[in-house]
Amino acid sequence: MRFKSSKLNEFRLWGLVLTLLGLGVMILGTAAVLIWGDNGKIVLFIFMVIGMISVLGSMAIYFWAGVLSTSSVVLQCPECGKQTKMLGKTDRCMFCKTILTLDPEQATELPDAKEAGSPERT
Template sequence: MRFKSSKVNEFRLWGLLLTMGGMLLMIVGLAGIVFNWGVIGKVIAVVFMIIGMISMMLSMGVYFWAGMLSTSATVIDCPECGKRTKMLGKTDRCMFCKTILTLDPALAEQPAAEHRS
Protein backbone atom coordinates (compact mmCIF):
# COMPACT_ATOMS: atom_id res chain seq x y z
CA MET A 1 0.00 0.00 0.00
CA ARG A 2 1.46 3.37 -0.96
CA PHE A 3 -0.18 5.34 1.86
CA LYS A 4 1.76 5.79 5.10
CA SER A 5 -1.28 7.15 6.94
CA SER A 6 -5.02 6.69 6.63
CA LYS A 7 -6.69 7.80 3.41
CA VAL A 8 -8.79 10.44 5.16
CA ASN A 9 -5.64 11.95 6.67
CA GLU A 10 -3.94 11.92 3.25
CA PHE A 11 -6.81 13.95 1.77
CA ARG A 12 -6.61 16.40 4.67
CA LEU A 13 -2.85 16.71 4.13
CA TRP A 14 -3.38 17.68 0.47
CA GLY A 15 -5.96 20.25 1.54
CA LEU A 16 -3.49 21.71 4.04
CA LEU A 17 -0.72 21.85 1.42
CA LEU A 18 -3.02 23.66 -1.01
CA THR A 19 -3.99 26.14 1.71
CA MET A 20 -0.39 26.86 2.68
CA GLY A 21 0.71 27.07 -0.96
CA GLY A 22 -2.09 29.50 -1.79
CA MET A 23 -1.24 31.72 1.15
CA LEU A 24 2.46 31.66 0.22
CA LEU A 25 1.64 32.63 -3.37
CA MET A 26 -0.49 35.53 -2.18
CA ILE A 27 2.26 36.74 0.16
CA VAL A 28 4.85 36.53 -2.64
CA GLY A 29 2.51 38.46 -4.93
CA LEU A 30 2.12 41.15 -2.32
CA ALA A 31 5.86 41.87 -2.60
CA GLY A 32 5.18 43.61 -5.92
CA ILE A 33 3.15 46.27 -4.13
CA VAL A 34 5.11 46.46 -0.87
CA PHE A 35 8.47 47.03 -2.58
CA ASN A 36 6.91 49.48 -5.06
CA TRP A 37 7.93 47.79 -8.30
CA GLY A 38 5.61 50.07 -10.26
CA VAL A 39 3.11 48.79 -12.83
CA ILE A 40 4.81 45.41 -13.26
CA GLY A 41 4.63 44.92 -9.47
CA LYS A 42 0.88 45.45 -9.53
CA VAL A 43 0.51 42.96 -12.40
CA ILE A 44 2.61 40.41 -10.48
CA ALA A 45 0.48 41.01 -7.38
CA VAL A 46 -2.78 40.48 -9.29
CA VAL A 47 -1.54 37.29 -11.00
CA PHE A 48 -0.22 35.75 -7.78
CA MET A 49 -3.33 36.76 -5.82
CA ILE A 50 -5.57 35.06 -8.40
CA ILE A 51 -3.45 31.88 -8.46
CA GLY A 52 -3.35 31.85 -4.65
CA MET A 53 -7.11 32.34 -4.46
CA ILE A 54 -7.67 29.43 -6.86
CA SER A 55 -5.41 27.27 -4.69
CA MET A 56 -7.39 28.25 -1.60
CA MET A 57 -10.66 27.37 -3.35
CA LEU A 58 -9.23 23.99 -4.38
CA SER A 59 -8.19 23.34 -0.80
CA MET A 60 -11.71 24.16 0.35
CA GLY A 61 -13.01 21.60 -2.17
CA VAL A 62 -10.53 18.96 -0.97
CA TYR A 63 -11.50 19.56 2.68
CA PHE A 64 -15.20 19.34 1.77
CA TRP A 65 -14.58 16.11 -0.17
CA ALA A 66 -12.59 14.61 2.73
CA GLY A 67 -15.38 15.57 5.12
CA MET A 68 -18.01 13.91 2.95
CA LEU A 69 -15.86 10.76 2.66
CA SER A 70 -15.31 10.79 6.41
CA THR A 71 -19.04 10.78 7.14
CA SER A 72 -19.56 7.62 5.07
CA ALA A 73 -16.41 5.80 6.24
CA THR A 74 -16.65 2.54 8.14
CA VAL A 75 -15.72 3.00 11.81
CA ILE A 76 -13.82 0.04 13.27
CA ASP A 77 -11.68 -0.75 16.30
CA CYS A 78 -7.98 -1.15 15.46
CA PRO A 79 -6.72 -4.59 16.56
CA GLU A 80 -3.28 -3.17 17.43
CA CYS A 81 -3.97 0.01 19.44
CA GLY A 82 -7.65 -0.55 20.26
CA LYS A 83 -8.71 2.96 19.19
CA ARG A 84 -11.69 3.67 16.94
CA THR A 85 -10.59 4.57 13.41
CA LYS A 86 -12.25 5.20 10.06
CA MET A 87 -11.63 3.01 7.05
CA LEU A 88 -12.16 3.88 3.37
CA GLY A 89 -12.16 1.22 0.67
CA LYS A 90 -11.02 -2.39 1.02
CA THR A 91 -7.78 -1.58 2.84
CA ASP A 92 -6.68 1.41 4.85
CA ARG A 93 -4.37 2.27 7.73
CA CYS A 94 -5.19 3.08 11.33
CA MET A 95 -5.20 6.84 11.93
CA PHE A 96 -3.17 6.37 15.10
CA CYS A 97 -0.74 3.42 14.82
CA LYS A 98 -0.63 3.07 10.98
CA THR A 99 -1.50 -0.64 11.03
CA ILE A 100 -2.87 -1.91 7.72
CA LEU A 101 -6.56 -2.78 8.17
CA THR A 102 -8.98 -4.66 5.96
CA LEU A 103 -12.49 -6.07 6.17
CA ASP A 104 -11.94 -8.39 3.16
CA PRO A 105 -10.83 -11.87 4.30
CA ALA A 106 -9.11 -12.46 0.94
CA LEU A 107 -6.77 -9.49 1.55
CA ALA A 108 -6.04 -10.31 5.21
CA GLU A 109 -2.58 -11.63 6.05
CA GLN A 110 -2.38 -15.35 6.65
CA PRO A 111 -0.89 -16.66 9.91
CA ALA A 112 2.85 -17.53 9.79
CA ALA A 113 2.13 -21.30 10.10
CA GLU A 114 0.33 -21.35 6.74
CA HIS A 115 3.25 -19.64 4.93
CA ARG A 116 5.75 -22.39 5.85
CA SER A 117 4.19 -25.13 3.75
Protein backbone atom coordinates in the same frame (compact mmCIF):
# COMPACT_ATOMS: atom_id res chain seq x y z
CA MET B 1 -0.32 0.04 -0.07
CA ARG B 2 1.21 3.34 -1.08
CA PHE B 3 -0.22 5.49 1.72
CA LYS B 4 1.80 5.96 4.89
CA SER B 5 -1.22 7.15 6.84
CA SER B 6 -4.96 6.72 6.54
CA LYS B 7 -6.66 7.88 3.35
CA LEU B 8 -8.69 10.54 5.16
CA ASN B 9 -5.53 11.97 6.71
CA GLU B 10 -3.88 12.02 3.28
CA PHE B 11 -6.78 14.06 1.86
CA ARG B 12 -6.56 16.46 4.78
CA LEU B 13 -2.80 16.76 4.33
CA TRP B 14 -3.17 17.77 0.68
CA GLY B 15 -5.86 20.29 1.66
CA LEU B 16 -3.47 21.83 4.19
CA VAL B 17 -0.61 21.90 1.65
CA LEU B 18 -2.80 23.71 -0.90
CA THR B 19 -3.94 26.21 1.74
CA LEU B 20 -0.39 27.05 2.80
CA LEU B 21 0.82 27.17 -0.81
CA GLY B 22 -1.99 29.54 -1.79
CA LEU B 23 -1.39 31.85 1.15
CA GLY B 24 2.35 31.85 0.44
CA VAL B 25 1.77 32.77 -3.21
CA MET B 26 -0.51 35.63 -2.14
CA ILE B 27 2.12 36.93 0.28
CA LEU B 28 4.75 36.82 -2.49
CA GLY B 29 2.41 38.83 -4.71
CA THR B 30 2.08 41.45 -2.01
CA ALA B 31 5.88 41.56 -1.71
CA ALA B 32 6.07 42.33 -5.44
CA VAL B 33 4.14 45.57 -4.85
CA LEU B 34 6.46 46.50 -2.01
CA ILE B 35 9.54 45.82 -4.15
CA TRP B 36 8.50 47.25 -7.55
CA GLY B 37 5.87 49.79 -6.47
CA ASP B 38 3.12 50.46 -9.00
CA ASN B 39 4.73 48.17 -11.59
CA GLY B 40 4.17 45.19 -9.29
CA LYS B 41 0.38 45.49 -9.32
CA ILE B 42 0.07 43.15 -12.29
CA VAL B 43 2.25 40.58 -10.53
CA LEU B 44 0.13 41.09 -7.39
CA PHE B 45 -3.07 40.44 -9.36
CA ILE B 46 -1.68 37.28 -11.00
CA PHE B 47 -0.34 35.89 -7.72
CA MET B 48 -3.57 36.72 -5.89
CA VAL B 49 -5.63 34.85 -8.49
CA ILE B 50 -3.31 31.80 -8.37
CA GLY B 51 -3.38 31.85 -4.55
CA MET B 52 -7.15 32.18 -4.48
CA ILE B 53 -7.55 29.21 -6.83
CA SER B 54 -5.26 27.17 -4.58
CA VAL B 55 -7.22 28.09 -1.44
CA LEU B 56 -10.53 27.29 -3.16
CA GLY B 57 -9.08 23.94 -4.27
CA SER B 58 -8.09 23.17 -0.69
CA MET B 59 -11.59 24.06 0.45
CA ALA B 60 -13.00 21.58 -2.10
CA ILE B 61 -10.61 18.87 -0.86
CA TYR B 62 -11.59 19.50 2.78
CA PHE B 63 -15.28 19.34 1.81
CA TRP B 64 -14.69 16.08 -0.10
CA ALA B 65 -12.82 14.58 2.87
CA GLY B 66 -15.71 15.54 5.13
CA VAL B 67 -18.25 13.89 2.86
CA LEU B 68 -16.10 10.74 2.67
CA SER B 69 -15.70 10.78 6.45
CA THR B 70 -19.44 10.66 7.03
CA SER B 71 -19.84 7.53 4.88
CA SER B 72 -16.74 5.67 6.05
CA VAL B 73 -16.72 2.47 8.12
CA VAL B 74 -15.86 2.99 11.79
CA LEU B 75 -13.98 0.11 13.39
CA GLN B 76 -11.67 -0.61 16.28
CA CYS B 77 -7.98 -1.05 15.48
CA PRO B 78 -6.67 -4.45 16.63
CA GLU B 79 -3.24 -2.98 17.50
CA CYS B 80 -3.95 0.23 19.45
CA GLY B 81 -7.62 -0.39 20.33
CA LYS B 82 -8.77 3.09 19.21
CA GLN B 83 -11.71 3.68 16.91
CA THR B 84 -10.65 4.62 13.39
CA LYS B 85 -12.37 5.22 10.07
CA MET B 86 -11.69 3.12 7.01
CA LEU B 87 -12.21 3.93 3.33
CA GLY B 88 -12.24 1.21 0.70
CA LYS B 89 -11.13 -2.39 1.14
CA THR B 90 -7.82 -1.57 2.83
CA ASP B 91 -6.71 1.45 4.81
CA ARG B 92 -4.39 2.32 7.67
CA CYS B 93 -5.22 3.16 11.27
CA MET B 94 -5.28 6.92 11.84
CA PHE B 95 -3.25 6.53 15.03
CA CYS B 96 -0.78 3.62 14.78
CA LYS B 97 -0.64 3.22 10.95
CA THR B 98 -1.51 -0.51 11.06
CA ILE B 99 -2.87 -1.82 7.76
CA LEU B 100 -6.56 -2.70 8.17
CA THR B 101 -8.84 -4.62 5.84
CA LEU B 102 -12.38 -5.98 5.79
CA ASP B 103 -11.66 -8.30 2.86
CA PRO B 104 -10.77 -11.80 4.15
CA GLU B 105 -8.73 -12.58 1.03
CA GLN B 106 -6.36 -9.67 1.70
CA ALA B 107 -5.97 -10.35 5.42
CA THR B 108 -2.70 -11.88 6.60
CA GLU B 109 -4.26 -13.72 9.55
CA LEU B 110 -7.68 -15.17 10.15
CA PRO B 111 -8.87 -13.93 13.54
CA ASP B 112 -9.69 -16.63 16.08
CA ALA B 113 -9.96 -19.35 13.40
CA LYS B 114 -7.44 -21.63 15.07
CA GLU B 115 -8.62 -20.95 18.60
CA ALA B 116 -12.28 -21.72 17.92
CA GLY B 117 -11.45 -25.04 16.30
CA SER B 118 -13.14 -24.10 13.06
CA PRO B 119 -11.52 -25.32 9.84
CA GLU B 120 -9.26 -22.90 8.00
CA ARG B 121 -10.24 -21.40 4.70
CA THR B 122 -8.34 -22.54 1.68
